Amino acid sequence: xxxxxxxxxxxxxxxxxxxxxxxxxxxxxxxxxxxxxxxxxxxxxxxxxxxxxxxxxxxxxxxxxxxxxxxxxxxxxxxxxxxxxxxxxxxxxxxxxxxxxxxxxxxxxxxxxxxxxxxxxxxxxxxxxxxxxxxxxxxxxxxxxxxxxxxxxxxxxxxxxxxxxxxxxxxxxxxxxxxxxxxxxxxxxxxxxxxxxxxxxxxxxxxxxxxxxxxxxxxxxxxxxxxxxxxxxxxxxxxxxxxxxxxx
Amino acid sequence: xxxxxxxxxxxxxxxxxxxxxxxxxxxxxxxxxxxxxxxxxxxxxxxxxxxxxxxxxxxxxxxxxxxxxxxxxxxxxxxxxxxxxxxxxxxxxxxxxxxxxxxxxxxxxxxxxxxxxxxxxxxxxxxxxxxxxxxxxxxxxxxxxxxxxxxxxxxxxxxxxxxxxxxxxxxxxxxxxxxxxxxxxxxxxxxxxxxxxxxxxxxxxxxxxxxxxxxxxxxxxxxxxxxxxxxxxxxxxxxxxxxxxxxxxxxxxxxxxxxxxxxxxxxxxxxxxxxxxxxxxxxxxxxxxxxxxxxxxxxxxxxxxxxxxxxxxxxxxxxxxxxxxxxxxxxxxxxxxxxxxxxxxxxxxxxxxxxxxxxxxxxxxxxxxxxxxxxxxxxxxxxx
Numbered sequence: 001x002x003x004x005x006x007x008x009x010x011x012x013x014x015x016x017x018x019x020x021x022x023x024x025x026x027x028x029x030x031x032x033x034x035x036x037x038x039x040x041x042x043x044x045x046x047x048x049x050x051x052x053x054x055x056x057x058x059x060x061x062x063x064x065x066x067x068x069x070x071x072x073x074x075x076x077x078x079x080x081x082x083x084x085x086x087x088x089x090x091x092x093x094x095x096x097x098x099x100x101x102x103x104x105x106x107x108x109x110x111x112x113x114x115x116x117x118x119x120x121x122x123x124x125x126x127x128x129x130x131x132x133x134x135x136x137x138x139x140x141x142x143x144x145x146x147x148x149x150x151x152x153x154x155x156x157x158x159x160x161x162x163x164x165x166x167x168x169x170x171x172x173x174x175x176x177x178x179x180x181x182x183x184x185x186x187x188x189x190x191x192x193x194x195x196x197x198x199x200x201x202x203x204x205x206x207x208x209x210x211x212x213x214x215x216x217x218x219x220x221x222x223x224x225x226x227x228x229x230x231x232x233x234x235x236x237x238x239x240x241x242x243x244x245x246x247x248x
Numbered sequence: 249x250x251x252x253x254x255x256x257x258x259x260x261x262x263x264x265x266x267x268x269x270x271x272x273x274x275x276x277x278x279x280x281x282x283x284x285x286x287x288x289x290x291x292x293x294x295x296x297x298x299x300x301x302x303x304x305x306x307x308x309x310x311x312x313x314x315x316x317x318x319x320x321x322x323x324x325x326x327x328x329x330x331x332x333x334x335x336x337x338x339x340x341x342x343x344x345x346x347x348x349x350x351x352x353x354x355x356x357x358x359x360x361x362x363x364x365x366x367x368x369x370x371x372x373x374x375x376x377x378x379x380x381x382x383x384x385x386x387x388x389x390x391x392x393x394x395x396x397x398x399x400x401x402x403x404x405x406x407x408x409x410x411x412x413x414x415x416x417x418x419x420x421x422x423x424x425x426x427x428x429x430x431x432x433x434x435x436x437x438x439x440x441x442x443x444x445x446x447x448x449x450x451x452x453x454x455x456x457x458x459x460x461x462x463x464x465x466x467x468x469x470x471x472x473x474x475x476x477x478x479x480x481x482x483x484x485x486x487x488x489x490x491x492x493x494x495x496x497x498x499x500x501x502x503x504x505x506x507x508x509x510x511x512x513x514x515x516x517x518x519x520x521x522x523x524x525x526x527x528x529x530x531x532x533x534x535x536x537x538x539x540x541x542x543x544x545x546x547x548x549x550x551x552x553x554x555x556x557x558x559x560x561x562x563x564x565x566x567x568x569x570x571x572x573x574x575x576x577x578x579x580x581x582x583x584x585x586x587x588x589x590x591x592x593x594x595x596x597x598x599x600x601x602x603x604x605x606x607x608x609x610x611x612x613x614x615x616x617x618x619x620x621x622x623x624x625x626x627x628x629x630x631x632x
Contacts, residue, residue: 088474094467110256
């Protein structure tokens with residue numbers, strides 16, 4: 001549905017320019033310049049309240065920027081039409097617990113104009129949920145609900161997936177499975193923007209952005225970030241960059 | 249605006265409610281329970297009427313030699329008639345007593361009404377004059393008063409006129425007239441249409457409020473708005489989903505009241521459903537509007553005293569709007585249920601057609617539009 005002319009020349013899936021958003025006195029996002037090329041897994045890392053969720057909400061049009069602009073798949077947002085090519089998974093499970101897994105997936109598929117039975121079955125199989133498809137979501141375990149939630153976000157085969165802490169509260173085994181899915185999707189050309197505050201997940205991203213107080217304080221591949229900070233793990237690297245930022 | 253997305257929302261709501269057995273019970277069974285109870289109470293009330301007759305009238309001797317007395321005739325008429333004859337103490341049900349005695353019995357509650365025939369009443373009837381009789385009521389309970397007047401005047405008008413051919417009696421003048429309804433028409437008949445409208449409004453308002461609140465509290469609203477779905481489509485989907493339940497509910501209540509409670513109705517059912525549909529649109533949007541001001545489901549319920557109760561009291565459900573003081577009548581004219589009630593009564597009881605309820609339909613449409621604007625505004629402000 002996106003005309004070729006609208007495609008960004010550099011094929012950036014996400015591009016923000018001095019994007020800012022404040023809630024009252026709290027500057028949630030401050031002059032953010034974020035560029036995520038197509039097919040990349042970009043990890044947004046930072047402590048709670050660093051503005052990760054707000055960035056994502058701005059990108060899917062749930063919040064309105066105070067200043068600056070954001071482009072998603074070449075279209076300036078907020079733009080409802082582009083959302084059909086975007087999958088968004090909120091931090092909360094955000095499912096209808098009185099519907100079955102399949103009904104939930106079908107509902108979001110239909111809203112995105114992709115409610116065919118094959119797509120729905122495909123999404124359920126992708127997350128290994130086919131056997132529980134007709135169970136009420138309310139009766140599923142937390143881990144399974146996360147999977148349903150993910151299926152709802154990707155059932156319409158979006159070109160961009162925005163996942164807000166998708167592995168929060170998920171056991172290690174499922175977490176590994178999730179990341180395998182993410183990598184497979186990226187290999188297929190899907191762009192993923194994933195927020196997390198778990199640093200060991202960050203290793204699996206192509207590129208990372210460290211966020212603090214609504215700003216990007218450092219950006220690069222996990223390797224680059226470790227090198228530049230002279231630390232052995234990303235947690236240390238983050239603290240180092242945070243200190244440097246604080247001092248500046 | 250895409251019908252596909254609207255239908256997806258409507259269908260989702262329907263599957264959700266279908267699975268929620270308590271809500272299904274709430275929608276379909278509770279109205280029947282309440283209507284049944286209401287019918288029972290109202291019919292009991294009018295079944296236990298005890299009437300005393302005070303005759304200051306001696307009757308007349310007709311040229312044929314037969315002597316007739318209106319008082320005797322009255323005892324006869326009332327005694328064999330539904331609400332009076334079915335009284336447990338049939339002896340007391342209808343009898344001739346003195347005025348003092350009667351007033352005493354009225355005060356202690358043994359009698360519901362006194363019919364006082366003035367001197368020369370039979371004479372006036374026989375000679376084609378203007379016979380007038382006095383009805384004395386205890387009067388402290390408006391509901392009871394109405395019930396008594398309703399039953400009594402109906403029976404008197406019918407009974408006195410349908411006398412034997414020998415007594416060609418003229419019409420008797422009453423202060424209260426009931427133009428609509430007939431001999432078999434009782435309180436429930438006049439109330440049923442009003443309650444059908446009320447149930448539709450109440451349940452749709454409540455269900456929408458709670459569903460919409462859940463949509464926000466469980467985070468699905470965020471997710472919904474992160475799809476290409478528009479706010480208009482969400483509202484329309486809700487109207488369709490819950491509208492269907494309202495229509496099915498109305499059909500169930502209608503069938504129940506017509507075939508089980510045996511209320512009498514005339515008029516077009518299509519019009520009844522049109523009124524319902526308009527009312528539902530208003531109720532859905534009012535539900536959405538109010539739910540944005542609630543944080544919990546309990547708080548949605550707390551809006552009932554604000555939104556529902558005043559309409560119950562003032563829209564004609566309990567007291568006819570015309571009987572309200574002017575200030576309250578003005579307030580009542582700002583409530584959608586007032587118009588729905590009037591339209592439903594006009595259609596079901598009086599058998600009036602589209603042209604006679606146009607004003608009410610336009611008013612309901614107006615309310616629907618205002619509620620739609622309100623809900624659209626709150627949706628926009630909440631999720632920019």
